[in-house]
Amino acid sequence: MSKTVPVHLRVNGVEHQLDAEPRLLLVHALRDHLGLTGTHVGCDTSNCGACTVHFNGQPVKSCTVLAVQADGVEVTTIEGMAKDGELHPLQEAFWNDHGLQCGYCTPGMIMAAAGLLERNPNPSEHEVRHALEGNLCRCTGYHNIVKAVLDAAKTKGATVSAQREVSA
Amino acid sequence: MTTGGAAEQFIRVAAETTEAAPSPSIHVGQAMRRKEDPRLITGKGSYVEDINLTGQLWAAWVRSPEAHARIVSIDASAARARKGVHAVYTHEDLDIEASLPMIWVPPEIEVKTPHHPVLAKDEVNHVGDPVALVIGDDRYAVIDAVEDIVVEYDPLEVVVDPEKALEEGSPLVHEQLGTNKVCEWSLGGGDLEAGFAEADVVIERRIVNHRMAGAAIEPRGVLAEFRADRLTVWSSTQVPHFLRLFLSILLGVTEDKVRVIAPEVGGGFGSKLQVYAEEIGCAWASMKLGRPIKWIETRTEGFMVTHHGRDQIDTIRVGAKRDGTLTAWHAKIIADLGAYQMLLTPAIPPSSAFVMCGVYKTPAVQTDIVMVMTNKFGTDAIRGAGRPEATHMIEVTMDQVAHELGMDPLELRRKNFIPPFSNGHETPIGVTYDSGNYGGALDKLLEHIDPADVRREAEALRKRGVYRGIGFSTYTEICGNAPSRVIGPKGFGLQGGGWESATVRVHASGAVTLYTGTSPHGQGHETGFAQIVADRLGIDPAQVDVIHGDTATGPFGLDTYGSRSLSVGGEAAARAATKVAGKARQIVAHQLEAAPEDIELHEGRFSVRGSPDKGMTLPEVAGAAYVPDNLPEGMEPGLDEQSFYDPENFVFPFGAHACVVDVDAETGKVSVVRWVAVDDCGPAINPMLIDGQVHGGITHGIGQALYERIHYDESGQLVTGTFVDYALATAAELPSYETDRTETPSPVNSLRVKGVGEAGTIAASPAVVNAVIDALRPLGVDYINMPLTPMRVWEAIHEANGGVRA
Numbered sequence: 001m002s003k004t005v006p007v008h009l010r011v012n013g014v015e016h017q018l019d020a021e022p023r024l025l026l027v028h029a030l031r032d033h034l035g036l037t038g039t040h041v042g043c044d045t046s047n048c049g050a051c052t053v054h055f056n057g058q059p060v061k062s063c064t065v066l067a068v069q070a071d072g073v074e075v076t077t078i079e080g081m082a083k084d085g086e087l088h089p090l091q092e093a094f095w096n097d098h099g100l101q102c103g104y105c106t107p108g109m110i111m112a113a114a115g116l117l118e119r120n121p122n123p124s125e126h127e128v129r130h131a132l133e134g135n136l137c138r139c140t141g142y143h144n145i146v147k148a149v150l151d152a153a154k155t156k157g158a159t160v161s162a163q164r165e166v167s168a
Numbered sequence: 169m170t171t172g173g174a175a176e177q178f179i180r181v182a183a184e185t186t187e188a189a190p191s192p193s194i195h196v197g198q199a200m201r202r203k204e205d206p207r208l209i210t211g212k213g214s215y216v217e218d219i220n221l222t223g224q225l226w227a228a229w230v231r232s233p234e235a236h237a238r239i240v241s242i243d244a245s246a247a248r249a250r251k252g253v254h255a256v257y258t259h260e261d262l263d264i265e266a267s268l269p270m271i272w273v274p275p276e277i278e279v280k281t282p283h284h285p286v287l288a289k290d291e292v293n294h295v296g297d298p299v300a301l302v303i304g305d306d307r308y309a310v311i312d313a314v315e316d317i318v319v320e321y322d323p324l325e326v327v328v329d330p331e332k333a334l335e336e337g338s339p340l341v342h343e344q345l346g347t348n349k350v351c352e353w354s355l356g357g358g359d360l361e362a363g364f365a366e367a368d369v370v371i372e373r374r375i376v377n378h379r380m381a382g383a384a385i386e387p388r389g390v391l392a393e394f395r396a397d398r399l400t401v402w403s404s405t406q407v408p409h410f411l412r413l414f415l416s417i418l419l420g421v422t423e424d425k426v427r428v429i430a431p432e433v434g435g436g437f438g439s440k441l442q443v444y445a446e447e448i449g450c451a452w453a454s455m456k457l458g459r460p461i462k463w464i465e466t467r468t469e470g471f472m473v474t475h476h477g478r479d480q481i482d483t484i485r486v487g488a489k490r491d492g493t494l495t496a497w498h499a500k501i502i503a504d505l506g507a508y509q510m511l512l513t514p515a516i517p518p519s520s521a522f523v524m525c526g527v528y529k530t531p532a533v534q535t536d537i538v539m540v541m542t543n544k545f546g547t548d549a550i551r552g553a554g555r556p557e558a559t560h561m562i563e564v565t566m567d568q569v570a571h572e573l574g575m576d577p578l579e580l581r582r583k584n585f586i587p588p589f590s591n592g593h594e595t596p597i598g599v600t601y602d603s604g605n606y607g608g609a610l611d612k613l614l615e616h617i618d619p620a621d622v623r624r625e626a627e628a629l630r631k632r633g634v635y636r637g638i639g640f641s642t643y644t645e646i647c648g649n650a651p652s653r654v655i656g657p658k659g660f661g662l663q664g665g666g667w668e669s670a671t672v673r674v675h676a677s678g679a680v681t682l683y684t685g686t687s688p689h690g691q692g693h694e695t696g697f698a699q700i701v702a703d704r705l706g707i708d709p710a711q712v713d714v715i716h717g718d719t720a721t722g723p724f725g726l727d728t729y730g731s732r733s734l735s736v737g738g739e740a741a742a743r744a745a746t747k748v749a750g751k752a753r754q755i756v757a758h759q760l761e762a763a764p765e766d767i768e769l770h771e772g773r774f775s776v777r778g779s780p781d782k783g784m785t786l787p788e789v790a791g792a793a794y795v796p797d798n799l800p801e802g803m804e805p806g807l808d809e810q811s812f813y814d815p816e817n818f819v820f821p822f823g824a825h826a827c828v829v830d831v832d833a834e835t836g837k838v839s840v841v842r843w844v845a846v847d848d849c850g851p852a853i854n855p856m857l858i859d860g861q862v863h864g865g866i867t868h869g870i871g872q873a874l875y876e877r878i879h880y881d882e883s884g885q886l887v888t889g890t891f892v893d894y895a896l897a898t899a900a901e902l903p904s905y906e907t908d909r910t911e912t913p914s915p916v917n918s919l920r921v922k923g924v925g926e927a928g929t930i931a932a933s934p935a936v937v938n939a940v941i942d943a944l945r946p947l948g949v950d951y952i953n954m955p956l957t958p959m960r961v962w963e964a965i966h967e968a969n970g971g972v973r974a
Contacts, residue, residue, distance in 0.1 A: 032307075038211015040217075040386070042385040042386065042434075044467045045890045082210055095202070095206070096201055098860050102386065102435040103209075103432065107211050128899070129898075132898070133900035135898075138864070138868075139385075140860060140864055141866055143863040144860060145899065
C-alpha cells in the first residue's frame, strides 16, 4: 500500500475525516470507508453512470473522481436525497412509475435526473433522454425512467408553486 | 420425419387443464407499485458488493491474454513477496478434480465435452481463461499483485470462425478431443421433401445471429465464508440452488452444510444462470485460508468471462405456394459454443428448434444443428436463449417470401396463422402449444398503427434523404421451464427437473411469509407473488413477505430463468396458499360449527356462506392453529403449507410487434422512431410489471439488431471488452414504447398465465431488420444481416447501387 494522505469529506451534510491512498476513488471512499453503499459501480470506463453523485450540486461519476479531489467539496449521494422521512419527488416518481427493476442503476439515474431538474425544471422528453445518456439501464428500456423524470418535474413544479403561494 | 435420439424423446404433451383455485381477484390484476422499491430508491438495497465480513480478504484473477497457448511457466514470487498478499494459487494448488458443470446428457447422442477447470492446467483456450488466483488484504492490493505475476505462454494456433473450425485440418481447441465438433442434434416433423416439392417458390437466406452479452449493470460478485465447518456463499446469481448443489459436489462439503444467498441481484438476463469458476474458486480459497473471500468482477472481466449468447450461423430455407401457403421450413444451424461447455451451453441451440414452427401451420418443419467449439468464451442462455434466433430466422424470412410473391407481409402472415385455439395445438415437430390467438394480437396491433400512414410519412421524408420503413414480427415462444418428464434425463436430457416449490407460512400473529424457490433479480416477485397469495388468504399484499434467494430458508427450488417464475413458481405459491386456505376453512368450520364447503372468503374473512357476520380473520385462524385446544379431530397444529409444482406443459406466450425506423442514407444511421407491441401472456397478475418486462425485452432485441456485438478478431482477441466498444442503447437512442395486451388464458396452470420476461427480446430483432429492409428497398437493398451499424447499412446501400453513392 502506498502512502496515505488526510482527506476531509462532507457527505450528505456530515463531516468525515479519513486517511486515504492518493489513488483512492471517491466511489470507493464513499462505499468502503463511509459505508454509503447506495452508490454503485457498474463499469471501469465511466460509461454506465451507476456511481453518479452530486459534487457541489453537479452530477459527476464518482468512479472518475479521486477522493482527494473531493476534499472540502459538498457531496450528495442517494442516501441524502430523502429529507425528514419524505422521499425526494424523483424517488417517489420512480416508485410510482415502475422506473426501476433490479435497482442497480437507479441511484445513479436519480442523481443524474436530479441534476437535470436543477438545471432545467421543465424538460421535454427529448431533453430528459439526452440528459440521461451517460447512465445505462439494462432492465427498463428507459421508458418508465423517462416517464418518472417527466412526472417528477411536474410534481416538483407543483411543489415549488405551492411554496410560492404559501410565501406570498 | 424426426431425426436424432433426443428429438425422438421430445415427448408430445397434451396441454392438460388444471382446476382453477376459487378465490376472488382483488389484488391480482392490479398495477400495484412494487414492495421492493422503497429500499432500492433510497440506496438501501444489499447487493453482494455491499456486504462485508470481519476478516474478509479480496480475490483477483490472473487471466490469459492469449486465445490459445500452452502455459510454459508461472512466476508468482514477486506477487507472493508483496505486503498484503496472503496467497497466490495456480492449478497445481487446487485439489478440485471435477469439472465445472454442464448438465445436458441427451439420450443416444455423444456430446464432446472438454474438462473445464477452475484454473487453467497447462493450456489456455480463450482470452480471459483464469491462470492464477491472488488473495490479499484489499481490492487495490490484489490488483497490484496480479500485475507482478509473470506467465510465459507458448502460443498455439487459434480458430475463431465456427465454419473453419468444422473444416478438416482446422486447429483444435482441445487437441485431446480430436475434433471441434461437439455434436449434431435435429428435430423435425412432416414430410420435408414433399413440402419443398409442392412449393412454387423456395427462398434461402444465410442469417448470422451474432454473439452478444447479457450485460447486467451489476457485475458479478462472490463473497464466501467457511466457518465452523459451514460454507456460506453470497453470489450475484440467478441460481442459488444450483450453485449450492455444485459447490457441494466440487468442494466435497455436504449440501446441508452449504448455504447460498443471492441477495439483491442487479440484473441477470441469463448471464447469471451459471456456475462460474470464480464462485467455486473463492469458496475453495475461503476453506483453505479460513477467511472470508470477496471478489467483484470488473466490467472488462464481465465481457471476457461472463457467458455470451446467440452466435449462430443459420441457413434457412422456406417453401411457399404462389398463393402464399407455406409448405416447408428447413433450418440448418451452426452454433458456436466457444471453448468450454458451461452449465447449459449445448442445450441452448435446441431451443431454437422447439419454436421453428413459429405461429404458422406449416406441414413440414426441420431443424438440423451442428455445435462447434472455438477459442472464444462459452455461450449459454442470454435473454430468449435460442428462441430469438428462431424467431429472427422465421420472421425475417417471412418478409423475404412476401416480397418474392408480391404479397403484403401481414397478408402472408394471416394466411398461414394457426387458427385460434384454447387447449392445445400440436405442431408437426411434436411440441404442443397451450393456447393462442395470433390473428387477435395482430388485429389489436393494427388498432394502434396503420402501415398506410407510415408509408405516407415515408414518401414525404424521402425528399429529405430520410428513408422510413416499417417492420413486423408475429411470434410465439416456449417458456415456463419446465415439465420435468419432458426436459429431464429420459426426455431432452437435462440432468434435473423443472418443478418449483413454495411454502406459505402463516405466523401465530397472522403475518404471512411466502418462501419461493425462484430467485428474482429485478422482476418484482415480492410484489406479484404477494398479490397472488393475498387474494387466496383474504389479506393485503403488504402483509405477505416474500423470501427468495436463500437456500437456508425455504425448500429446495430451481431458481429463475426461462420466463418460468410466474407460471411455475407463482403457481406453486398459489397452490401452497390454496392449501393454507383449505386448512383455514376446516378450522373455521369446526369452530363455527359449519360445513367446510360453506366457508368462503368474504371481505378479508373466512365466513359462513349466507351469514357474513359469522367468520374469522386470518390472524384469528392462525391463533386457533397455534393454540390448538379446539381443532378438528386428528388435525395437526400449525398453518404452514408447501407445494412442489411440476407443470404438465410449457406455456407459449405470443404477440405482434411493429417497428418504424428512419434510415439516414448519407450515413447509414438507423433510428427507431416508433415501437408498438401487443403481447399476450394470459391474464395479468400485475400489468405494470408486464409492461416493464416488455420494455426491457424490446430494448435488448433492438440492442442486438442495431448496436451490440461481442466481437473477437482473427487472433481471438476480444475487441469489445468495455462499454466504450460494446454499445448498450442509451435513453437518447430510443423512443417511448406503445404497449398493449390481449389475454388468452393458458390451460396449463390455475393462474392461466404465461411468461413474459423474454418475449419482447424474442419479438424484437426481426421487426427492426424488416423495417430497415423496408426502408431501403427503394435503394435496392433487399437483405442485410445484424448488427445494423451505420457502416454496415451504408455499405449495403453502396453495394446495392453498384458502388455508386445513394
